Amino acid sequence: MSYIEDQREVEGTVLFDHRMAKKGYGLNKMCFSFNDQVGRDEFSKDEAGYCDKFGLTEIQKKAVLDKDILTLLKEGGSIYYLAKFAGLLKLNMQDIGALQTGMSVEEFKAMLVKNGQGK
Amino acid sequence: MSYIEDQREVEGTVLFDHRMAKKGYGLNKMCFSFNDQVGRDEFSKDEAGYCDKFGLTEIQKKAVLDKDILTLLKEGGSIYYLAKFAGLLKLNMQDIGALQTGMSVEEFKAMLVKNGQGK
Amino acid sequence: MANLIGAVTTSHIPAIANAMANKLEETPYWKPFFDGYPPVRKWLNENKPDVIVLFYNDHGLEFFIDKKPTFSIGVADQYQNADEGWGIATIPPVTGESELSWHIANSLVHDGFDMTICQEMKVDHGLTVPLSLMWPGNDYGHVKVIPVCINCEQHPMPQPWRCLELGKSIGKAIESFDSDMTVALFGTGGLSHQLDGERAGIINREFDLECMDKLVTDPEDLTKYSNLDLIEIGGAQAVELNMWIAMRGALRGKVTELHRNYHAPISNTGSGVLLLEHEMPS
Amino acid sequence: MANLIGAVTTSHIPAIANAMANKLEETPYWKPFFDGYPPVRKWLNENKPDVIVLFYNDHGLEFFIDKKPTFSIGVADQYQNADEGWGIATIPPVTGESELSWHIANSLVHDGFDMTICQEMKVDHGLTVPLSLMWPGNDYGHVKVIPVCINCEQHPMPQPWRCLELGKSIGKAIESFDSDMTVALFGTGGLSHQLDGERAGIINREFDLECMDKLVTDPEDLTKYSNLDLIEIGGAQAVELNMWIAMRGALRGKVTELHRNYHAPISNTGSGVLLLEHEMPS
Ligand SMILES: [Fe+3]
Ligand SMILES: [Fe+3]
Structure with a gap:
C-alpha cells in the first residue's frame, strides 16, 4: 500500500x-x-x-x-x-516527555525504565 | 558500462x-x-x-x-x-564561444548557422 | 483523478527572454524560432491546464555544488525568480500548487525516487523562460506550476533511463490525485549544444530531429544513450534532453504529435518544439 | 579493491556525549550502556579501518525543511561540527575521504540512487557521537569518515526496502574502488523510541532484540515493514532503524556477530550495539 x-x-x-x-x-x-x-x-x-x-x-x-x-x-x-x-528553555528529553504525557519527570523516567525492561 | x-x-x-x-x-x-x-x-x-x-x-x-x-x-x-x-564582463555566449574556439565572433556565429543547418 | 491532458517541449535559453524584452520576435533572426509557438499558445489557451509540471534544470541560482541534488521538486505555493548575475530581468513570482506537489513527492519517494523536497526554491531561466514564452507579457500568474529540477550541471548526472523512470512515476502520481484539475507537462532545455571548451558551438541537427521523432514514438529507445553518449553526439549541454525524456515518461498509451517546430541555431542551441497529447486515462 | 572489513551499530543520542563530558561512564545509570563498547573499541584498534562509512540522520543542523534531501552523501576532505542549539560541546573537525566518497557517489547515481552530493556539510550529533564514543577523548582525527545521511525527520522518508538497496549499492561501490584501504561501516541511531506526543516514552525491547537478530541473519525480512509500521511498533523515531538496515545492505555473504549489547533505557531510547564481520570478497 x-x-x-x-x-x-x-x-x-x-x-x-x-x-x-x-x-x-x-x-x-x-x-x-x-x-x-x-x-x-x-x-x-x-x-x-x-x-x-x-x-x-x-x-x-x-x-x-x-x-x-x-x-x-x-x-x-x-x-x-x-x-x-x-x-x-534548558529542558531535556525527559522533561519534555513528562510535559507531553502529563507525568512528573520522575514518573516519566520510571516509565522509561519499565518499558526498557520489556515489562 | x-x-x-x-x-x-x-x-x-x-x-x-x-x-x-x-x-x-x-x-x-x-x-x-x-x-x-x-x-x-x-x-x-x-x-x-x-x-x-x-x-x-x-x-x-x-x-x-x-x-x-x-x-x-x-x-x-x-x-x-x-x-x-x-x-x-558583458560577454554573451557567442563572445565566449569565439574566445574559446579562437574565432572572431562573426566566424563563430557563422559556424553556428552552418551547424544548425546540418551542413 | 487529475487529468494529464498533454505536453509541450521547448528551449529555455536566456536569449529568448532578452529577445522578447527587446521586441525582436519579428526580426529575421528570431522569426523562425517564435513562429513555432502560436499553435502551442493556442492549445494552452483553449485547454487551459490548471497546473504545469515543469521539468527544468537549475543553472546555479538556487543550487550550488556545496549540496547538489540529483532530483528536486518544489512543494511551495509560490516561487521567486531572482538575479542570475547577467542581467535578464527578474519576472513576477510563479504560482505553485502545494497539494499536488506533495502528492507527487510522497508518491515518488514511495516508488524509490530519492527526491530533495523544497518548500523554498528560487527558480531560474530554466523554469521562467518557458512561462514567459507561453504567456507573453508574463501573463502566467493564473497557472500553477510544479517545478521538477534535474541535475544537468555536475557529473554524476542521472542517466536517461532514470529520467524516463522518474517521469513514469510522476505520471502515475498525477493520475492518482483525487481532483478534477487538468495538468500539462513542460519539458524544457536542450537540444544539442555546447557552451564550453574548444568544442563550443556544436549543433547536431540530424540528432535533434531523430530525438524528437523518438520522443514521440519510442522514448525507451533514447535510454540506450548514456549522458556521455549525449555529450559526444550532441555537445556538453545536450544532457538537457533528460528533461524531455522525463516529461515523456509521464505520458502513456498512444501519443499524438499535434505540432512540431525545429530551428537552429538560436543563440548556441538547436531549438525544438513539440506539442503532444496522449490517450487519456479511462 | 578496498576491503570492507566489518560493521558496527550504535546509538547516537546527545546524552551519550554529555555523559562522557561529565565522566558519568561508571555511574549505575550509564555503566550497562558503556560496558557494551570496549569490545568494539578493541576491534577498531586492532583492525584499524582507514575509512568509516557512517550512516546517520541529520537532526536539523545542516538540512532544514526548505530543501530536504532523501539521501545525501558527503564528498569533502573535512566536515565541521557546529552548535546544535542545546549546548552539547562542539567537537574538532572530522576528516573526510573525498576520493572514495566521490567514487561511491558516482556509482550510486549510476545505479539509480538520486543522491544529494555535498562538498560542504555540517555534521551533527548523529555522526559525531558515535565517533566520540568509539575513540574517547575525540581521538578520531586519523580516521577518514564518509557521511551518508538518510532523511528520518520529515515524511515521506525512504522506506526500509529502499535503504537496504542503498546499502547494497554502497557495498558494491566500496568493493570496486581501486585501493587497498580498509573500510568499516557504522549504522547509527535507533532503536525504539518516541520523543514527541502523548505517546512519548515508548520503548519496545522485544522488537529491538528481534530487529537485532534479523539484522544479522535475515535483513531482507526487515523490509516487510513500512516506516509507519516501525512507528507503530517502535515509536516515531524508530525509523532510525533505517540507518542500520542501509549499513547491513553493504555487507555480503555470511555475516558473523562478534559482539552484542542491548540496554534500555538510555535517555528515551533502546540502545543496541552490534559488531559484525562478513565474508570477505574473494
Ligand atoms: Fe539550460
Ligand atoms: Fe537520532
Whole structure:
C-alpha cells in the first residue's frame, strides 16, 4: 500500500508529514534559527517579536510563549526543531516527555525504565 | 558500462565531474556569488582581493584576471558559474564561444548557422 | 483523478527572454524560432491546464555544488525568480500548487525516487523562460506550476533511463490525485549544444530531429544513450534532453504529435518544439 | 579493491556525549550502556579501518525543511561540527575521504540512487557521537569518515526496502574502488523510541532484540515493514532503524556477530550495539 494511501493514525503521535511541514514552516524555521547564539539571544530578548518575525500564527505564538509542546506539535512543529527550543528553555528529553504525557519527570523516567525492561 | 568506468574523453570538452568539482570549488563559489549585485560590485572594486577571499589558486586567479575561459575550465570552473562571470564582463555566449574556439565572433556565429543547418 | 491532458517541449535559453524584452520576435533572426509557438499558445489557451509540471534544470541560482541534488521538486505555493548575475530581468513570482506537489513527492519517494523536497526554491531561466514564452507579457500568474529540477550541471548526472523512470512515476502520481484539475507537462532545455571548451558551438541537427521523432514514438529507445553518449553526439549541454525524456515518461498509451517546430541555431542551441497529447486515462 | 572489513551499530543520542563530558561512564545509570563498547573499541584498534562509512540522520543542523534531501552523501576532505542549539560541546573537525566518497557517489547515481552530493556539510550529533564514543577523548582525527545521511525527520522518508538497496549499492561501490584501504561501516541511531506526543516514552525491547537478530541473519525480512509500521511498533523515531538496515545492505555473504549489547533505557531510547564481520570478497 502506498504511503499516501496508508491513512493509519498512531494514537498520541502527530506524524511530521506534508501537512505538518507546511503548517509549521515558519515555526520550524524559527526553531532552526536557535542553532545560532544570535537567534537564541534575539528570541530571549523579545519572544513575541521574534515569533512575529517568522510569521507564526497566533496559536503557534501563544504555544511558544506558554511552552506548550503538545500544541506546538499539532500546529506543525517538528520534534527535531522543537528540541532546539526545548534546549533553549534548558529542558531535556525527559522533561519534555513528562510535559507531553502529563507525568512528573520522575514518573516519566520510571516509565522509561519499565518499558526498557520489556515489562 | 558504469559511468565511472567509462573513461572516454570527448575532444575539446572538459567534463565537469568530481575532479573538476573539487578542483574548482572556490572558483565556482566565487562565481556563484556573482548572482548578487553585492558580490559583483566587490569583485569589480578589487578583482584579485576577491579571488583571494575565495581561496583561488594562483593559476585560477591569473585566469580570472586574464578572462581566460579555457584555462578556467581546465582549472575546475563550471560553465554554468563561469557564465555569471562572463555576464559580469558583458560577454554573451557567442563572445565566449569565439574566445574559446579562437574565432572572431562573426566566424563563430557563422559556424553556428552552418551547424544548425546540418551542413 | 487529475487529468494529464498533454505536453509541450521547448528551449529555455536566456536569449529568448532578452529577445522578447527587446521586441525582436519579428526580426529575421528570431522569426523562425517564435513562429513555432502560436499553435502551442493556442492549445494552452483553449485547454487551459490548471497546473504545469515543469521539468527544468537549475543553472546555479538556487543550487550550488556545496549540496547538489540529483532530483528536486518544489512543494511551495509560490516561487521567486531572482538575479542570475547577467542581467535578464527578474519576472513576477510563479504560482505553485502545494497539494499536488506533495502528492507527487510522497508518491515518488514511495516508488524509490530519492527526491530533495523544497518548500523554498528560487527558480531560474530554466523554469521562467518557458512561462514567459507561453504567456507573453508574463501573463502566467493564473497557472500553477510544479517545478521538477534535474541535475544537468555536475557529473554524476542521472542517466536517461532514470529520467524516463522518474517521469513514469510522476505520471502515475498525477493520475492518482483525487481532483478534477487538468495538468500539462513542460519539458524544457536542450537540444544539442555546447557552451564550453574548444568544442563550443556544436549543433547536431540530424540528432535533434531523430530525438524528437523518438520522443514521440519510442522514448525507451533514447535510454540506450548514456549522458556521455549525449555529450559526444550532441555537445556538453545536450544532457538537457533528460528533461524531455522525463516529461515523456509521464505520458502513456498512444501519443499524438499535434505540432512540431525545429530551428537552429538560436543563440548556441538547436531549438525544438513539440506539442503532444496522449490517450487519456479511462 | 578496498576491503570492507566489518560493521558496527550504535546509538547516537546527545546524552551519550554529555555523559562522557561529565565522566558519568561508571555511574549505575550509564555503566550497562558503556560496558557494551570496549569490545568494539578493541576491534577498531586492532583492525584499524582507514575509512568509516557512517550512516546517520541529520537532526536539523545542516538540512532544514526548505530543501530536504532523501539521501545525501558527503564528498569533502573535512566536515565541521557546529552548535546544535542545546549546548552539547562542539567537537574538532572530522576528516573526510573525498576520493572514495566521490567514487561511491558516482556509482550510486549510476545505479539509480538520486543522491544529494555535498562538498560542504555540517555534521551533527548523529555522526559525531558515535565517533566520540568509539575513540574517547575525540581521538578520531586519523580516521577518514564518509557521511551518508538518510532523511528520518520529515515524511515521506525512504522506506526500509529502499535503504537496504542503498546499502547494497554502497557495498558494491566500496568493493570496486581501486585501493587497498580498509573500510568499516557504522549504522547509527535507533532503536525504539518516541520523543514527541502523548505517546512519548515508548520503548519496545522485544522488537529491538528481534530487529537485532534479523539484522544479522535475515535483513531482507526487515523490509516487510513500512516506516509507519516501525512507528507503530517502535515509536516515531524508530525509523532510525533505517540507518542500520542501509549499513547491513553493504555487507555480503555470511555475516558473523562478534559482539552484542542491548540496554534500555538510555535517555528515551533502546540502545543496541552490534559488531559484525562478513565474508570477505574473494
Ligand atoms: Fe539550460
Ligand atoms: Fe537520532
